[in-house]
Amino acid sequence: MQSTLLARQRTAPEVRRTTPYLALDPTVVERRFHALAAALPGAEVHYAVKANPHPAVLEALVGCGSRFDVATPAEVRAALAAGADPGDLVCSHPVKRREDVAEAHALGVRLFVVDSPAETRKVAQAAPGSAVLCRLATTGAGSEWPLSGKFGVSPVQAVEILLEAARLGLEAAGVCFHVGSQQRDPEAWAAPVRDASRVLAALRHSGLSPWLLDLGGGFPARYSHDAPPLAAYGAAIERALQEGFGTGGRPRVLVEPGRGLVGDAGTLVTSVVGVVERGPREAPVRWVFLDAGVFTGLVETLGEAIRYRLRTDRSGPTGPCVLAGPTCDSADVLYEREPVELPLALAEGDLVRLEAAGAYTSSCSSVGFNGYAPLPTHLTRDTGA
Amino acid sequence: MQSTLLARQRTAPEVRRTTPYLALDPTVVERRFHALAAALPGAEVHYAVKANPHPAVLEALVGCGSRFDVATPAEVRAALAAGADPGDLVCSHPVKRREDVAEAHALGVRLFVVDSPAETRKVAQAAPGSAVLCRLATTGAGSEWPLSGKFGVSPVQAVEILLEAARLGLEAAGVCFHVGSQQRDPEAWAAPVRDASRVLAALRHSGLSPWLLDLGGGFPARYSHDAPPLAAYGAAIERALQEGFGTGGRPRVLVEPGRGLVGDAGTLVTSVVGVVERGPREAPVRWVFLDAGVFTGLVETLGEAIRYRLRTDRSGPTGPCVLAGPTCDSADVLYEREPVELPLALAEGDLVRLEAAGAYTSSCSSVGFNGYAPLPTHLTRDTGA
Numbered sequence: 001m002q003s004t005l006l007a008r009q010r011t012a013p014e015v016r017r018t019t020p021y022l023a024l025d026p027t028v029v030e031r032r033f034h035a036l037a038a039a040l041p042g043a044e045v046h047y048a049v050k051a052n053p054h055p056a057v058l059e060a061l062v063g064c065g066s067r068f069d070v071a072t073p074a075e076v077r078a079a080l081a082a083g084a085d086p087g088d089l090v091c092s093h094p095v096k097r098r099e100d101v102a103e104a105h106a107l108g109v110r111l112f113v114v115d116s117p118a119e120t121r122k123v124a125q126a127a128p129g130s131a132v133l134c135r136l137a138t139t140g141a142g143s144e145w146p147l148s149g150k151f152g153v154s155p156v157q158a159v160e161i162l163l164e165a166a167r168l169g170l171e172a173a174g175v176c177f178h179v180g181s182q183q184r185d186p187e188a189w190a191a192p193v194r195d196a197s198r199v200l201a202a203l204r205h206s207g208l209s210p211w212l213l214d215l216g217g218g219f220p221a222r223y224s225h226d227a228p229p230l231a232a233y234g235a236a237i238e239r240a241l242q243e244g245f246g247t248g249g250r251p252r253v254l255v256e257p258g259r260g261l262v263g264d265a266g267t268l269v270t271s272v273v274g275v276v277e278r279g280p281r282e283a284p285v286r287w288v289f290l291d292a293g294v295f296t297g298l299v300e301t302l303g304e305a306i307r308y309r310l311r312t313d314r315s316g317p318t319g320p321c322v323l324a325g326p327t328c329d330s331a332d333v334l335y336e337r338e339p340v341e342l343p344l345a346l347a348e349g350d351l352v353r354l355e356a357a358g359a360y361t362s363s364c365s366s367v368g369f370n371g372y373a374p375l376p377t378h379l380t381r382d383t384g385a
Numbered sequence: 386m387q388s389t390l391l392a393r394q395r396t397a398p399e400v401r402r403t404t405p406y407l408a409l410d411p412t413v414v415e416r417r418f419h420a421l422a423a424a425l426p427g428a429e430v431h432y433a434v435k436a437n438p439h440p441a442v443l444e445a446l447v448g449c450g451s452r453f454d455v456a457t458p459a460e461v462r463a464a465l466a467a468g469a470d471p472g473d474l475v476c477s478h479p480v481k482r483r484e485d486v487a488e489a490h491a492l493g494v495r496l497f498v499v500d501s502p503a504e505t506r507k508v509a510q511a512a513p514g515s516a517v518l519c520r521l522a523t524t525g526a527g528s529e530w531p532l533s534g535k536f537g538v539s540p541v542q543a544v545e546i547l548l549e550a551a552r553l554g555l556e557a558a559g560v561c562f563h564v565g566s567q568q569r570d571p572e573a574w575a576a577p578v579r580d581a582s583r584v585l586a587a588l589r590h591s592g593l594s595p596w597l598l599d600l601g602g603g604f605p606a607r608y609s610h611d612a613p614p615l616a617a618y619g620a621a622i623e624r625a626l627q628e629g630f631g632t633g634g635r636p637r638v639l640v641e642p643g644r645g646l647v648g649d650a651g652t653l654v655t656s657v658v659g660v661v662e663r664g665p666r667e668a669p670v671r672w673v674f675l676d677a678g679v680f681t682g683l684v685e686t687l688g689e690a691i692r693y694r695l696r697t698d699r700s701g702p703t704g705p706c707v708l709a710g711p712t713c714d715s716a717d718v719l720y721e722r723e724p725v726e727l728p729l730a731l732a733e734g735d736l737v738r739l740e741a742a743g744a745y746t747s748s749c750s751s752v753g754f755n756g757y758a759p760l761p762t763h764l765t766r767d768t769g770a
Contacts, residue, residue: 049756050712050713050714050754050755050756053756070756071712071713071755071756072755072756072757073756074753074756074757074758075755075756078756092713093713095658095659095661095674095709095711096658096659097656097658097676097711098733098734115661116659116661116662118659118660118661118733119659119661122659122733149663149715150672150709150715150717150718151713151715153663154665157666180715181715271482273480273481273482274480274481274501274503274504274507275503276480276500276501276503276504277501278534278538280539281542287535289480291482295749299751302687302716324480324535326480326482327435327456328435328456328477328478328536329435330534330535330536330565330566331687332535333535348483348503348507349483362752363751363752363753363754363755364680364751364752364754365751365752366684366748366749366750366751366752367747367748367749367750367751367752367759368459368748369435369748369749370435370456370457370460370748371434371435371438371455371456371457371458371459371460371463372457372459373459374752
């Protein structure tokens with residue numbers, strides 16, 4: 001039945017749904033999982049549920065043998081509902097609500113991230129006996145220490161925190177870090193892996209037996225700016241691990257891809273609400289208004305951080321356009337500083353597809369700001385991905 | 386019954402609800418409505434539903450005799466459900482979905498904003514015979530023309546658009562503008578009122594009979610930075626209207642306050658998830674993590690644009706703190722560039738109240754990013770406002 005429906009969709013792509021919506025293809029998630037697993041042999045893959053918690057994504061990944069990275073009891077329950085084993089979850093949020101730690105523990109989670117003495121005590125009390133990873137801050141190029149940053153500590157502090165964890169009856173499992181989402185430089189893992197190797201060596205020197213290194217996420221989706229293939233990430237990380245740990249002392253390794261698995265699996269399908277010219281007649285600026293925007297799933301366009309690839313059914317000459325969302329809010333503008341190129345023939349009612357929009361879209365949609373409903377998801381194999 | 390409950394809440398404020406939530410007091414909205422109406426005698430007040438569409442807010446305002454500013458059919462239906470008359474609504478969104486225009490028209494809306502020839506044709510087709518206002522772009526100080534800007538046209542373009550509207554069978558009612566949300570300068574209305582008077586004079590010269598001037602919103606809530614009292618806005622606007630139209634030719638005037646009516650009526654009540662020190666030991670930075678953040682109603686802290694006043698139950702010495710939200714997302718940081726002063730005794734589990742959080746919070750909350758539920762609203766008279 002389902003495959004018949006899918007086949008019909010493929011043969012009749014002109015059947016139009018109400019926009020906006022996220023067209024999500026779980027088979028792309030599966031392909032990306034296998035590609036990443038192949039690029040990182042020996043690493044366990046824990047999908048970061050926050051990127052897209054749709055049950056079809058989680059179920060497809062359970063079928064692939066994926067593990068999961070979760071932050072909250074709601075994410076734990078979503079992973080378990082999809083068939084995951086609680087022992088295969090890492091709760092990687094470094095500053096958690098105490099009741100959330102207790103609830104995750106009650107649901108069977110036994111691996112938590114910390115990055116402060118207070119959080120270590122919290123986990124020791126709310127999830128006694130669990131294993132913990134301490135999160136390292138990542139150093140920016142040419143910077144000795146990131147002077148701000150929401151999560152992470154120095155290697156020296158990590159050693160102290162993990163020694164304290166052991167004193168509190170926790171298992172000092174190792175360290176984790178995050179090189180930043182949509183990381184386009186495969187060499188970004190090299191320095192934090194070196195830091196991690198120093199922390200693990202110091203812990204061993206103190207009589208502990210750390211065994212786990214969590215390399216975080218950062219693997220890219222295919223947006224407008226090219227990123228290297230996953231194989232380049234695998235090769236760079238393998239070099240870093242060899243340099244950091246040699247052949248004998250390498251810990252078990254896990255990664256936490258979110259965007260890297262689900263980003264390319266979604267297409268955000270929007271319609272043009274209007275095309276208008278702004279500014280003086282002698283130098284007009286073309287504005288294209290879509291029916292999805294910052295409050296309907298495109299929050300990552302804030303600051304023009306994530307630049308989605310655009311696809312339309314129009315051909316012919318193109319011109320620069322400012323792209324705006326549907327609400328009355330003046331902040332609901334997607335790309336203005338660096339306009340997008342769109343066909344000049346684009347008109348009201350035309351579809352504009354934002355590709356590689358599977359991550360951080362549907363779950364980030366507002367509950368209904370300005371009367372625009374939350375972004376729905378439709379499962380399909382017709383994402384154009 | 387309700388007043389008994391409210392009395393109990395006032396006498397027993399220590400009864401603790403699960404955080405985070407928005408504590409919303411519709412009686413504050415009523416007070417602000419009457420204060421604004423008194424400051425602007427003769428102006429019709431149309432509450433901007435997008436600021437907070439909670440039924441209790443809309444019903445309280447209907448009781449005050451308020452009219453409404455809406456953008457979408459969902460907002461039209463919310464206003465009608467609260468008892469508003471469709472003839473008292475202005476659909477002030479300048480670029481609307483065609484089907485939304487038709488639906489609003491079917492629901493009885495007869496006043497629409499446009500700011501382009503294409504939108505004018507759209508309204509003429511989807512809401513034939515309606516009255517239209519053309520939105521003017523507001524000029525920044527020292528700027529002849531805003532080179533970007535999502536909405537609004539020049540006075541010359543507005544005249545052309547309204548003449549075209551009349552040719553298409555629409556009623557060229559007048560013009561509207563918006564001086565920017567949380568406008569702290571009451572003189573900001575002076576220049577656009579002058580522009581408006583030129584447009585209306587030109588239309589009269591062409592034989593039309595424009596009769597309406599929509600002064601938009603921009604009236605402030607009480608955040609960290611002081612804004613003048615509403616009376617100062619009323620006085621400045623009255624001066625501008627006298628200068629622009631004299632005593633005889635003044636059009637009917639309406640305003641569209643959102644934040645100015647509902648902002649002060651809400652308190653976002655959060656709990657401290659953790660307090661940690663970041664950075665090197667010799668110069669640590671104190672981070673306070675709350676259980677509400679950018680994805681749970683505090684989207685207007687992005688760029689640190691809106692600075693809420695904070696209140697805690699702790700006393701004693703204070704120090705600068707970075708304030709962060711609960712999700713794993715590194716963008717979920719409320720105030721970092723300019724830290725907030727909070728008691729050094731503040732600890733996990735303490736309440737932190739963000740005051741004047743009634744506008745653009747609950748309706749902007751995400752559907753559940755990272756497993757954090759959307760921000761709920763509790764009606765109360767104990768907002769501390």
